[in-house]
Amino acid sequence: MNIEKILKRTLLGIVLLVLSTISVHAGFGVSPSNIDSAYLKPGSHFEQSFTISRSGTLEEMQITIEPALKEMESWFTFEPGNSFIFKRGDATKEFKIIVNVPSDAKYQGYDGVIRVMAVPTDRSVAGVSITQGVRLDAQLIVTESDHVALSILSISALDTQKSNEIKIDIVGQNIGNVDASPTVKIKIMNLLMETLEEHEITDIGSVKPNETSTLIAQFKSQLPTGEYFVEVGVFLDGKELRRERLVINIENVPDEQPQEEEKDGFFAKIGSIFRGIGDVWPYILIALIIVLLAYFLLEKAWKRKDLEKNANKWWAVLLGSRKESRAALSLFFGLGILLILLFFPLVKLSQEDTIRADVDGETQGVQRDNTAGGLLLHVLPRATKYGYLIYKEQDLESEPIYTANDGEEFKVIDETNEWFKVEVNKDITGWLHKTSVRSVTKEDR
C-alpha cells in the first residue's frame, strides 16, 4: 500500500520542463561594442551609431535596449527608442545612442553598460527559452581640460568649370572637446606632376566637438581646362593631419542646354493645375453641392406618379430614374460645372506657362509681374549643372562670387540694361546677368 502511494506521488510529482525542440539560435551581434569618450565637457553632446546584425531565419524580432548606466542613466537616449522592431528579412539595422552631458556633471569618469536584447516577436514560450543579448560598455570621462583632436575622414574634390572656384570637401571628425579649425595647403600640378599653383586657405570654418562636419576649402584658379592633380594637406596647429592627392577636371562652360520639352508639354500643364489647386477649391466645393442638388432634384422628379410609370424604360434610366444612373448623371453634371468654373483660370495658367516657356527657351529675358515696390528675382531654371553665377562686376569675365541655385531669390538694389545688382547676403552684393533671371517680382512695400 505504502509503495503504491509512493509510486503514485512520485508519478504525480514529475515535472516536465521540456522544450519541444532545442536548437541553436540564429546569431546576433552589435558593432561597435563600446561607447567611449575621454574628453567630454559638462553640457556637451555627442552621438554614436551602432549596427545590429544577425543571421539565420531573419524573422521579426523585438529589440529592447536596457541601459544600466547608474548616474549616467538620464544622459542617454536612443533612436529610434528603447524598443523597436527588427523587421523580417533585414540582416542589419542601425540605432543611435545620444548622450547629453548635463552642465553640472562632475569632472570624473563614468561607466555603465547597455544591454541590447533580441526576442523573436512570435516566440511561443515552452520550457526555458533563451533570450539573447549583447552588452555594450560605456565609459565616459568628463574633464575640464581642453583637448584638441581632429580626424580627417575624407578629402574629395569635384570637377569644376573654368573660372569657377575649385572646391575641396574635407570631412572632419572632432573627437576633442574644443572647436577645431584646420587650415589647408593646396598644390595643383599638371599630369607630369609639375606644380602650377599653390594655395593656402586658413579660414574654412571649424568642426565642433563630437561632431563630424564637411568643411569646404574653395579657391579661384587661373588654370585652363584640363586634368590636374591636386595635392591637399590639412593642418591643425601646424601639424599635418592628412595629405591626399586628388584628380580634378576643369571643364569648359557648357552651352545652355535646350529646355526640356516636357516643360512646354502636357505634363507641365497638368502640373500647373495641381499647383493651382489651392486657388480652385471653392469651385470644387460648388461642384459638389451641385452634384448633391442635382441628385436630389432628379430623385424628387422621378417620384412623381406620372413619370414613375415610365421609370423602367431605357430613356428613363438614362435620365436618372434609377439610383445608379441618377448618381452617375449628377456626378457627370457636377463635373461639367466644375470644368466650366475652371475654364477661365485654366486658360490663364496655360497662357502664363507659354510666356515663361518663351522666355526660358529664347529670350532668356525678364518677366515683370507688377510695377510698384521692391524687386524680387527668381533665378531662371536652366539645365546647367553648375547653377547661375553672380559676378563681382558687370562683366562675365569678372570674378564669380556666388553660384545661385535654380529658384533662389535675391533682392535687387540696382539695375542696368543687362544686369541686376543683387544682394547675396547682408555684406555681399554682386551682379546677376539678366539672362539668368526667370522672373521679376515687384512687391508693394
Add this chain to the structure above:
Amino acid sequence: MKNNKGPLLTGFYTTTLSIFFLVTTFLFFSTLIKVFEANAASVSTAVTVGNGAPSFTVQPYEDPASSTTTPTNVGSDVTFKATASEPNSEDYYLILCSTNSVTATESGAPTCGGTQWCVSSATTAGSQATCSRTAVIGDAESNAWYAFVCDGNANNAQCSASSQGSGDSGSPFEVNHAPGFTLAGITDSTVDPGVGAVWTTTSSDTDTSGTADTVKLLVCKTTGISAGACDGGGSDTWCSSSLVASNPTCTYNVPSVSPDTDNIAAYVYIVDSHNFPATGAYQASNVPFTINNVAPTVSAVTINGGAAIDLTESSTKAVSLTATVSDNNSCYGTELTTIYGYAYRSSVAYTGCDTAGEANTNRCYPEVTCTVDGGTCTDNTDASANYTCTVNIQYYADPTDTATQYPDDTWLSTIKAIDDDTASNNTTVGAGVEMNSLTAASITNGINYGSLAVGESNDPLNQTTTTTPTGNVGLDQEVSGAANMCTDYPTCAVGTPIGVAYQKYALASLTAYSSGSVLSTSAVETELNVAKPTTGSPTAKDTWWGILIPAGTVSGTYSGANTLTAVKGEIVSW
C-alpha cells in the same frame, strides 16, 4: 492783187539763187582739190631692194619672271617669250645668249657667241616666239641674257639688235639651288608623354642672291610635302621649324596623355626659303620616335568612405575601396590592365599583404579586383578613371577600436594599378579607418531539463547551452533568468512556480548540482572565455545547466526564460 504776188515771187527767186550759189561753190573747190591731188601723186622716190632684219614688236621677257624673290628652281624651266616683225615676211627665231653676241645663219637658226640659253623654233612673223631653259645645278644664281630675233634668209640672214627686257621679267634670270642636307637625327627617340621629341639636322643653303636663302625643317607623319609644308597639312605634321640660316631643329611636344607607341614614323624634310626642297639621302628619311610607356599613378584612395567599419555578424561585409587611377598613356582601352585593391590592418603593412599568398581573412585581403566606374574615362585623351574595389571582409576580421588586441592599428587600403606593359604603381590611403568590435554570438535557444520528480535535480548539471562567437571579439557571457518558471509562463498566476534560484549553471561538465552557480534575476558575468574566431569555423563553448524541483511542486510542464548576453571578453582570453 499785185501787192499779194510780189513777196511770194521774191522769196522764190532768193531761195533758187542761194541753192545755185552753194552748188557752184562746192563744184569749184572739188575741182581744185582734185587738181592738187593729181599734182602730188605725181612725186617719185628712189629705194634699194634687199633682206631686212626682223625687229621686236614685243620685247623679250621671262614668263614667269625669274627674280631674286622668285628664282627658278634647279630642274625647272625658265621660259622666254617675244614677238617680232620681219620686213620680208620671213619666219624668225628668238635666241637667248649669255653675251651680247649672236650670229645669224642662212637657212637656219642663229647661234650665240657665248652660252646659248635657248633658241626658239622658226616662228611666223608677227607671232610669239618661245624658248625655255631648264635650270641646272651648275647654273650660277644670277644669269644675264641677251635676246635676239633673227631670220633664216637663205642669202643674207639678219639678226636684230639685242634686248634684255626690263624689270623682274628682264635679264638676268635667277636660279635657286636646293639646300644642302647632310644629317638628320632625333635627340631622344623615346619620349615620355608630355615631353618634347626634338629632330635635328645639318643643313644650309648657299644661295645668297638678293637675300641669303634660309632653311626650314618639316617633320611629317606621312611622306610627301607640298609648297613648303607636309602635304597632308597640319594633321600630317609632327613639327616644323622656322626659317633659319642653318641646321634647323623642331620639337613635337608629345601630349601629356598619349598612348605608348613604338616607332612612330616621322619623315624629315628640309626646304629653303623659296620652299625648294633639299635632295639627297636624308630628305624624306624616316627618323621615328617612340612614346614611352609610363607607370600609372594612383590618387584619392579611400576605404569605406573614411568611416569606421561595422562588420556583419556571421557573414561578410562588403567594403568599398576607391581610387582614381591616372595614366599618361591614357586610361582608355586596354592600357590599364589590372587594378587591385588591398585591405589590411596597418601593422601588417602593405608589404605584408601585397601578394595573394599573404591573404589572411583576419588581417589581410590582397589583390581584390577593381572595376572602373562607368563614364569616368571617355577616350584616349583622358588620363584618369575612378575605380571601385569591393572587398568582402569576414565577420572575424581583427578589430582596432578600443579594448581590442590592436587599438593602435587601423585598417588601410592600397590600390595598385598595373598597365599593359606591367608598369605599376600603388598608393595607400592617407588615413586608415577603425574596424569596430563586433560582439556577436549564436546561442542555443533553450534548455531542456527533461522530466524530473519533485525533489529531483539534474545532478551533475547535464543540460547545455552552446555559445558560438560570430563576431570579431572573444566573449564572456552574462546569465540571468526570469523570477519563476511556471506552467502558465510568463503570467505565473496559477500552480506552484519554481523560483529562479533552483536553476544552477557551471562552465565545466559534470559539475555537481550543489556546486553550480545559482541563477538569479540579475545579470552575472561568467568567464566563458570564448576565443575570438579566426576562421569561419569558430570554437564554441558550453554552459551546463540543472534544476532542482522543490518540494510541493505540482506536476506540469513548466516554462521560463533565461537571458544570455554576449560580452566582449578580456583580451588575454581571445
